[in-house]
Amino acid sequence: MEEFDMRDFLETIKDMIFIVNREGKLLYTNTALIEKLGYSHEELTEMHILAMTVPDKMDEAEKAFGDMFVGKRESATLSLVRKDGTLLPGKTRVWHGKWNNEPCIFGIVKDLSKEHRIFPSPSLDTPRIHPEGSGMNWREKPGSPKDTSCELRGKDISKPRVLIVDDQLFNLKLLENALKEDYIVMTAANGVEALEQATGKSQPDIILLDVIMPVMNGYEVCIRLREMPETRDIPVILLTALKNEKNEEYALQLGVVDYITKPFSLPIIKGRIKNHVEQKKYRDRQRENSYMDELTQIANRRKFNESVAIEWNRARRNGSYLSVLMIDADLFKKYNDFYGHLEGDNCLYKIAQTLKLNLKRSSDLVARWGGEEFACILTDTDRIGAILVGERLRKAIVNLNIPSQVSDVDRVVTVSVGAATMLPSDDNSLEELLQKADLALYKAKKSGRNRVCSA
Numbered sequence: 001m002e003e004f005d006m007r008d009f010l011e012t013i014k015d016m017i018f019i020v021n022r023e024g025k026l027l028y029t030n031t032a033l034i035e036k037l038g039y040s041h042e043e044l045t046e047m048h049i050l051a052m053t054v055p056d057k058m059d060e061a062e063k064a065f066g067d068m069f070v071g072k073r074e075s076a077t078l079s080l081v082r083k084d085g086t087l088l089p090g091k092t093r094v095w096h097g098k099w100n101n102e103p104c105i106f107g108i109v110k111d112l113s114k115e116h117r118i119f120p121s122p123s124l125d126t127p128r129i130h131p132e133g134s135g136m137n138w139r140e141k142p143g144s145p146k147d148t149s150c151e152l153r154g155k156d157i158s159k160p161r162v163l164i165v166d167d168q169l170f171n172l173k174l175l176e177n178a179l180k181e182d183y184i185v186m187t188a189a190n191g192v193e194a195l196e197q198a199t200g201k202s203q204p205d206i207i208l209l210d211v212i213m214p215v216m217n218g219y220e221v222c223i224r225l226r227e228m229p230e231t232r233d234i235p236v237i238l239l240t241a242l243k244n245e246k247n248e249e250y251a252l253q254l255g256v257v258d259y260i261t262k263p264f265s266l267p268i269i270k271g272r273i274k275n276h277v278e279q280k281k282y283r284d285r286q287r288e289n290s291y292m293d294e295l296t297q298i299a300n301r302r303k304f305n306e307s308v309a310i311e312w313n314r315a316r317r318n319g320s321y322l323s324v325l326m327i328d329a330d331l332f333k334k335y336n337d338f339y340g341h342l343e344g345d346n347c348l349y350k351i352a353q354t355l356k357l358n359l360k361r362s363s364d365l366v367a368r369w370g371g372e373e374f375a376c377i378l379t380d381t382d383r384i385g386a387i388l389v390g391e392r393l394r395k396a397i398v399n400l401n402i403p404s405q406v407s408d409v410d411r412v413v414t415v416s417v418g419a420a421t422m423l424p425s426d427d428n429s430l431e432e433l434l435q436k437a438d439l440a441l442y443k444a445k446k447s448g449r450n451r452v453c454s455a
Contacts, residue, residue, distance in 0.1 A: 012177055016090070016109040019099050022069060024049045027099050036111060038083035052080045068094045068105055080109070089113060095169045106170060159184045160277045163204035165194040165221070166239070167213045175208060178266045179273070191216030195224055198231045199314060201363065206277055208269075209256075211240035211247075222254040230310040233283070235276045239264060293368040295345055296352035301375075304367035308377050309430060315379070316424035323386035324433055325376040326418040326441040327355065327393065330449040332372035334406040335413065347402055347413060348372060358396045359389075375437075383421040383454060390417040390452040398450070414450035416441060421454070 007028075010017050016033035020026050029044045037044070037052070053061040067073045075093040082088055089112040094105045162183040164175045167190055176185045186204055188194040190213050198204060207225075211218035218238060225231040237258040238251050248259045257276050260269060291303035299307070308324065315322040329335075329351060336344035348368075355366045355374055369375040376393070378386055394417050402413040418441025422433045440455035447453065 013108070013173060016111065018049070018107045018109070019104050020049045020065075020107065021099075021102055021104045024065065027102070027104060033109065036082075036088060037080060043083075053078055065105075069096075077112075093169060097170065108169065108173070160205040160281075161186055161202065162273065163188060163194065163197055163207045165189075165191070165207065165213070165218070166210040168210075171210070171239075174266075175269070178270065182270075183273075190214055191218065191221040191224075194221055195231075198225060198234060199228065199317070203230070204234060205280055206273060207234055207236045208273070209236050209238055211238055211242055211251075219250065219254060222251070222256060226255050228313065229306065230313065233280075235280055237269075237272065237276065239269075293352075296349050296368050298352045298356050298374075299365055299367035301367060301369055304365065304369065304375050304377070307365050307367075308434075311377055311379050312424050312430045312433070319423070320380045321382045321385075321421055321423055322433065323378040323381040323383070323389075323419060323421040324437040325378065325386065325390050325393070326369070326420075326437040327374040327376065327390075328416050328441055328445065329372035330409050330414045330416055330445075331404075331407055335404055338406045350400055350402060351397055351413070351415065354396050354400055355393055358393055381421070383419070386419040386421050387452055387454055390419045393417060394450065394452055409449045416444040416449045417452040418442070418444055419452060419454040 010028070010030045013030065014032060016036055017028075017030040018026055018033055019028040026045055026047055026049060029041065034041055034044060039047075049065060050061055061078060064073065064076045064078075068076070074095070075091065077089075077091045079087040079089050090109040091112060092107050092109045094107045097104060097106050160183050162179055163186040164172055164179075165188045166172050166175075169189075172187050172189070176187060179185050186197055186202075188197055192215050194207070194209065195216075198207065209218045209221060218240065222236055222238075225234060225236065235257040236255070237260060238256050239260050239262060240247070241262045242248075243261050251259050258272055260272070291299055291306075293300040311322055314320075329348070332344070332347075335347065339347075352366070352368060352374065355376070359366055359376065361379070363379045365377040367375050367377075376389070378389055381389065394415055397415045398410070398412060400413065404411065404413050407414065418437050418439065420433055420436035420440055422428050422436075424430075436455035440453045443455070444451050444453040
């Protein structure tokens with residue numbers, strides 16, 4: 001990237017940016033930093049980096065920046081001194097690079113002025129990686145304010161999600177800045193974080209993945225993604241400095257949809273992302289059509305089988321409960337014979353849509369299991385919760401008031417519900433959970449129908 005282009009990019013970043021050489025001389029500061037500190041551009045470029053730090057913290061600051069240059073640390077918290085003598089609390093993260101062919105470090109400073117009113121003034125201290133966020137969400141101490149610059153708050157959820165995975169902060173910022181207008185941008189600093197986000201509730205529609213990373217390289221991430229049912233269909237674009245044909249061939253064998261070498265062109269990357277996202281949307285529509293039960297217009301058994309397997313694996317990783325409800329329309333054969341198949345079909349449609357309407361969470365799913373039977377997946381739901389949901393669904397069907405002159409249970413159409421709950425582990429299986437739900441349904445029918453029983 002040419003120097004002119006680099007400067008243009010750095011000026012688009014709202015955070016404060018500085019570039020400093022090994023001697024500590026400031027080589028560049030962006031407009032945001034100039035405005036925050038009150039110095040002129042000329043004054044700053046003549047300063048040493050330590051001149052911006054608190055005098056009684058000078059020794060700590062010198063050691064911190066020294067450690068940054070040799071790669072012993074990537075970030076620090078500090079207060080910068082404004083021209084008027086007041087302090088600006090901030091946290092800095094750095095990455096290595098070159099400026100006019102001179103080795104240097106690039107620093108991004110987050111302004112903590114607002115948080116400073118509530119939290120103590122930060123001191124130079126080694127930060128810890130936030131265990132729940134992306135690589136961009138780093139913090140100093142438990143209880144300190146979390147950096148939410150790359151989270152999904154206030155974003156348009158209708159936009160496609162792009163997960164950028166790179167251990168270089170500069171690359172993350174560059175790509176995030178280029179894509180944030182058209183996409184919800186998610187970031188991860190290594191392969192482990194990438195897998196956590198890819199298997200989360202808000203899955204990305206496409207992944208931009210670096211190859212050379214610590215902890216877990218991009219090839220291993222691809223292998224893991226393809227092994228899991230919930231992630232195997234997410235398109236992956238590799239962004240890498242590896243230009244060898246064998247590397248590209250290996251990546252394509254792993255199932256990546258594109259292979260782009262660095263340095264890359266942003267317009268080309270944006271164009272390729274758009275094409276792959278559109279292709280995924282088309283495939284998703286085709287898949288959803290194949291997952292729909294034609295009569296009831298809810299998910300079919302194929303969709304249920306795939307979804308329950310995904311949720312079982314997710315619950316096992318997260319250590320959370322998973323519940324399943326089996327639901328049967330009571331004495332439906334007698335209803336069908338008496339009222340006719342057209343009225344029977346209409347009855348099943350009403351039951352299905354009512355069940356769907358009364359599942360309150362988007363993560364839950366109701367599907368037609370077969371004939372007059374339905375099945376529900378309830379994520380993060382314990383035994384009591386499953387029984388309560390089952391009872392709500394049972395009442396909702398009674399409240400439809402569909403007349404039935406042939407029912408031995410009530411004067412309206414009713415359903416029986418079997419509930420089963422497990423904490424997935426090595427000691428149980430999904431098949432056992434489904435068998436338990438089926439046994440609970442049998443128990444409900446044998447004990448009088450129009451009720452909820454659990455196994």
